[in-house]
Structure formats: C-alpha cells, structure tokens
Amino acid sequence: MRVFVASVGLTKIGDHWNKSLVDLAVEAGRKALSSKIEPDYLIIGNMFSSLAASQEHLGALVADSLGLKGKPAFKVEAACASGATAFHTAYNLVKSGASESVLVIGVEKMRDLEPEYVSQALAMAESAEYTQFVGASFAALNGLLARLYMHETGTTRDELSSIPVIDHKNAVSAWHAQFRKEITPEVVSRSSIVADPLRLFDCAPVGDGAAAALVVSERLVSEASKFVEVLSSSVCTNNFSIYERDDMLSFSSTREAFEKAISTASVPKGKISFAEIHDAFSVTGAISLEAMGFSKKGFACKDAAEGKYSLNGELPINTFGGLKARGHPVGATGIYQIAEAYLQLTEQAGENQVKGARYGVTQNMGGIDTTTVVHVLGSAE
Amino acid sequence: MMAIQYWRNKDRYYRLIGVSCTRCGRDFFPPVYRCRKCGSEELKDKEMPKEGKIVTFTRLYETLPGFETQAPLNLAIVELKNGVKVLGQVVDTPEELLKIGAHVRAVFRRIRVDGESGQILYGYKFVVEHVDARRETG
Numbered sequence: 263m264r265v266f267v268a269s270v271g272l273t274k275i276g277d278h279w280n281k282s283l284v285d286l287a288v289e290a291g292r293k294a295l296s297s298k299i300e301p302d303y304l305i306i307g308n309m310f311s312s313l314a315a316s317q318e319h320l321g322a323l324v325a326d327s328l329g330l331k332g333k334p335a336f337k338v339e340a341a342c343a344s345g346a347t348a349f350h351t352a353y354n355l356v357k358s359g360a361s362e363s364v365l366v367i368g369v370e371k372m373r374d375l376e377p378e379y380v381s382q383a384l385a386m387a388e389s390a391e392y393t394q395f396v397g398a399s400f401a402a403l404n405g406l407l408a409r410l411y412m413h414e415t416g417t418t419r420d421e422l423s424s425i426p427v428i429d430h431k432n433a434v435s436a437w438h439a440q441f442r443k444e445i446t447p448e449v450v451s452r453s454s455i456v457a458d459p460l461r462l463f464d465c466a467p468v469g470d471g472a473a474a475a476l477v478v479s480e481r482l483v484s485e486a487s488k489f490v491e492v493l494s495s496s497v498c499t500n501n502f503s504i505y506e507r508d509d510m511l512s513f514s515s516t517r518e519a520f521e522k523a524i525s526t527a528s529v530p531k532g533k534i535s536f537a538e539i540h541d542a543f544s545v546t547g548a549i550s551l552e553a554m555g556f557s558k559k560g561f562a563c564k565d566a567a568e569g570k571y572s573l574n575g576e577l578p579i580n581t582f583g584g585l586k587a588r589g590h591p592v593g594a595t596g597i598y599q600i601a602e603a604y605l606q607l608t609e610q611a612g613e614n615q616v617k618g619a620r621y622g623v624t625q626n627m628g629g630i631d632t633t634t635v636v637h638v639l640g641s642a643e
Numbered sequence: 644m645m646a647i648q649y650w651r652n653k654d655r656y657y658r659l660i661g662v663s664c665t666r667c668g669r670d671f672f673p674p675v676y677r678c679r680k681c682g683s684e685e686l687k688d689k690e691m692p693k694e695g696k697i698v699t700f701t702r703l704y705e706t707l708p709g710f711e712t713q714a715p716l717n718l719a720i721v722e723l724k725n726g727v728k729v730l731g732q733v734v735d736t737p738e739e740l741l742k743i744g745a746h747v748r749a750v751f752r753r754i755r756v757d758g759e760s761g762q763i764l765y766g767y768k769f770v771v772e773h774v775d776a777r778r779e780t781g
Contacts, residue, residue: 377705378705378706378707378708378711379708381705381706381707381708382707382708385707389673390644390648391644391648391652391673392673392730393730394644394707395644395649395652395656395754395764395766396718396730396731396732396754396766396767396768397703397706397707397709397710397713397716397718397732397754397755398703398707398718398730399703399705399706399707401703401705402701402703402716402718403730405701405702405703405718406699406700406701406718406719406720406730407699408701409699409700409701409743410698410699410720410743413699413743454704455702455704456703456704456705457701457702457703457704457705458701458702458703458704459701460701501679503673503730504720505720505728505729505730506671506673506679506728510698510699510720
C-alpha cells in the first residue's frame with residue numbers, strides 16, 4: 263500500500279521557558295491536524311523526557327491532551343533518531359494496512375536541564391558502562407571522530423566549517439530555525455572549544471521544539487490539500503560504539519540505510535533534489551555525505567566549500583538550516599526533517615525553495631551512525 | 644551510574660577483563676555476547692594487554708556531571724596490542740606527548756567520586772610512555 267504525508271506542523275525551536283513538553287507536542291500536533299483527516303493512531307518520538315521532565319508514558323499523555331482518548335498511542339525511542347524511528351513505525355502501520363492515519367509527533371524539551379545534565383542526557387545514547395563511565399560525553403566521541411577524520415583525510419579546520427556555514431545561511435529565511443544568522447568559517451574556528459578539535463559552532467545547539475506529521479493511506483490522501491508520498495523508510499544499526507568498529511570513519515548504517523532506501527524507492531541517486539542530513543556535529547555531516555556517496559571519502563567539506571551543497575548547488579542540503587542552525591531538539595529532529603521535505607516537495611518553502619524539487623532524502627542518526635534512518639519522499643505526481 | 648552497576652563490572656574496570664572467542668581467538672573489550680568475527684557465542688573472560696597506541700584523542704572542556712573538577716579531560720581511543728580499541732582518559736602526560744601514534748600503558752586510577760553516595764569509583768586510564776619520532780602527527 264502507498265503511504266503519504268497529508269500535513270505537517272512545527273514549532274519554532276529555541277528557549278520555550280513558558281511551554282512544557284506537552285504544550286509543545288500539542289502545538290505541533292494541532293497544526294498537523296488542521297486537515298479534515300482524523301488520526302486513528304498516535305506515535306511520539308522522544309529521547310529523554312524521563313530526565314528532562316520527569317515524565318514518561320508520553321503516548322497516552324499527549325493523546326489525552328489532543329482529544330484522542332481511546333486511540334492507540336505510545337513513544338518510540340532511538341536516541342537522536344527517535345523522531346525518524348517514530349515516523350518509520352507510522353509508515354509501516356499505514357503500509358501494512360493496520361492503520362489509515364497516524365499522527366507522529368517528535369518532541370524534546372532540553373533547555374529545562376542545566377548544561378551538564380544536557381550532556382548527561384545526550385550521553386545516554388552511548389554506553390553507560392564504557393563511555394559515560396570514563397567521563398566521555400557525546401561531544402567527546404565526536405571530537406575523537408573529528409580528529410581522526412581530519413588526520414586521515416587532510417581536511418582543514420576551515421574546510422570542516424563549511425557545512426555549518428551552509429546551515430546558517432539557509433536558516434536566515436526559516437521562521438522555525440533556532441539561529442537565523444549567517445556565519446563565516448572564522449566564526450567557527452574562533453568559537454570556544456567543546457571537545458578539541460570541535461568548537462561550539464561545529465555542534466548543534468540545545469533547544470526545545472516539536473514537529474508533527476500526519477501519515478495517511480492512499481484512500482484518505484485525497485482529502486488533503488497538499489501531500490507528498492513516502493517512497494521508502496529504512497532503518498539500519500551499526501556496532502554500538504565507534505571504538506567497537508573496525509573502520510570508525512565508514513558509517514555503514516548510513517550507507518546501508520541509504521542504499522536500501524533509494525533502491526526501494528526506485529529513485530536513482532542522481533535524481534535526488536535535496537538531502538536533509540544529520541549534522542549534529544560538522545564531522546558527522548561530512549562523513550554522512552561520504553557514506554551516501556554524494557562526496558568521495560575525505561571530500562565532503564571541500565565539496566561543501568565549493569558550493570556543491572548550497573541551496574543553489576548541485577545537491578542542496580539542510581535547506582532550512584539543518585541540525586546546526588534550524589536546531590536539534592533531539593527526539594523531534596527526524597520529524598523536522600520530514601516536515602521540511604514536505605514543505606520543499608509541496609513548493610511551500612518560500613525563499614528556501616529548491617526549484618523543481620521532486621525527490622527528497624532525510625537522514626536521521628541516533629548516536630554516531632549507531633541507528634540511522636533514511637526516508638525518501640516524492641512530490642505528488 | 645548506580646553503585647551496583649559499577650560493582651558488577653569491577654574486574655573489567657580494575658584489570659581490563661574483556662572476553663576472547665574460544666573458536667576464532669578474537670578479543671573484545673567491552674565484552675560482547677556474540678563474536679563479531681565468527682559469530683560464536685562461546686566467549687570466555689580474558690585480561691587485555693596493557694600496552695597500545697593512540698588512534699585519536701580529544702580534550703573535553705564541557706564535562707559530564709561528576710567530572711567537573713577534572714576538566715579539561717584528555718580522552719583517547721587506544722588500540723591495544725591485540726587490536727582491541729579502548730576508550731579512556733589519558734593522564735600524567737605532558738600535552739606535547741598527546742599525539743596520534745603515541746605509545747601508552749593502561750594504569751589503575753580513581754575515575755571519580757559519586758556525588759550522592761560518596762563512593763569512589765576506580766578503573767583504567769592511560770599514560771603516554773613515549774612517542775615515535777617518525778610517527779609524530781596530530
């Protein structure tokens with residue numbers, strides 16, 4: 263059965279001091295429910311509401327808040343890939359015929375936590391007993407990866423900054439983005455050190471946000487005013503920690519999920535109009551582009567610096583700012599990517615519109631390529 | 644980490660006890676349930692070699708709760724002599740010796756003091772022994 267996205271809803275990402283986790287989920291959910299289509303299922307993508315809001319059991323809580331009492335509702339968690347795995351679950355429910363209309367909401371409240379507890383919450387994506395135990399945060403692992411990547415590929419500091427530079431440029435005209443200001447490579451290289459060689463502007467910011475998408479069957483999609491088709495949804499996993507992998511720079515789960523996704527969708531790589539990639543850190547964005555075969559190994563940052571991935575380039579990436587500038591409310595990010603692909607493919611992207619966008623790819627990772635989810639979406643024919 | 648989680652792993656933390664596949668001989672640290680090389684589930688505990696080389700390193704300025712007093716923290720992924728890669732802190736080492744390819748040795752050190760229980764957690768860290776002149780990079 264074919265699967266469609268009938269509508270989406272977003273909140274701005276940032277410091278929502280006066281809004282709770284549920285406030286944000288309801289705000290995004292209501293926007294996605296503005297069509298006539300009633301959901302018969304609710305799935306929440308979220309990573310650490312237990313730590314950040316002392317709250318679990320989000321399915322029933324948000325269902326009740328949205329007036330969906332009685333409907334099946336639950337949370338899906340896969341660290342920073344929680345949003346896309348929630349969407350993957352919805353896709354499979356509709357594809358199998360088990361449901362005709364699933365509301366998916368990705369939500370994360372990060373700013374209520376003190377900074378060191380945000381680090382602790384994010385580190386839960388990694389091994390408690392062998393990564394957190396020795397004092398390594400998630401940023402530390404990415405710092406280790408970045409040094410190895412630069413050492414092995416000869417990528418320079420300024421080249422590494424090229425993906426954050428693209429993100430910030432694209433976010434200027436994105437109303438929902440957390441940081442809407444252009445930057446230069448110098449801004450990145452002069453920002454404070456987080457985990458050497460990674461600096462503050464290599465790293466996605468901490469923010470609150472929620473995004474929603476209504477996933478529907480072919481029968482119901484005729485009731486939607488604008489819609490896109492979900493052509494494939496692919497999830498792959500890797501050895502859990504980077505230090506347990508023979509090749510730390512290969513991102514095999516991104517490669518496998520991407521190859522499977524474009525093959526299932528029957529969309530050749532050259533026909534992809536844009537890609538929303540998971541650049542929680544500049545280095546993971548670069549290696550992701552290489553794992554998907556858009557750049558040769560070691561050349562992603564050079565290609566980005568030369569304009570290949572800019573909004574008017576050969577393959578625009580992160581068309582509303584990506585994780586670095588649109589923001590990365592972790593469990594919501596995968597749904598922000600889906601919603602942005604929807605806006606592109608329905609020609610509602612405004613100044614950020616990729617001209618003639620036909621197929622979009624989204625790549626959402628939990629951990630460092632530990633769980634990777636790739637979706638291929640296509641505009642309505 | 645809860646006290647009992649730490650206690651369960653104390654041999655692994657104190658002496659780098661990983662596992663070795665009884666069929667193909669591949670070693671693993673952290674321990675695995677199934678050999679990643681041959682698929683065997685017959686694995687037995689084995690103490691890892693204590694010498695290795697730095698594959699990559701970082702200096703972490705924003706530490707996790709419980710490590711604030713140790714900031715900035717030097718961390719490295721070390722490849723031990725049996726090919727196993729281990730993540731750990733690098734201590735007692737001048738900054739100029741912290742390099743990719745530097746020879747290290749695992750040592751027994753205090754990891755941190757648990758804030759709530761006051762329990763002192765011990766485990767492995769690494770010390771740089773020397774750097775090959777030819778391999779000076781990073």
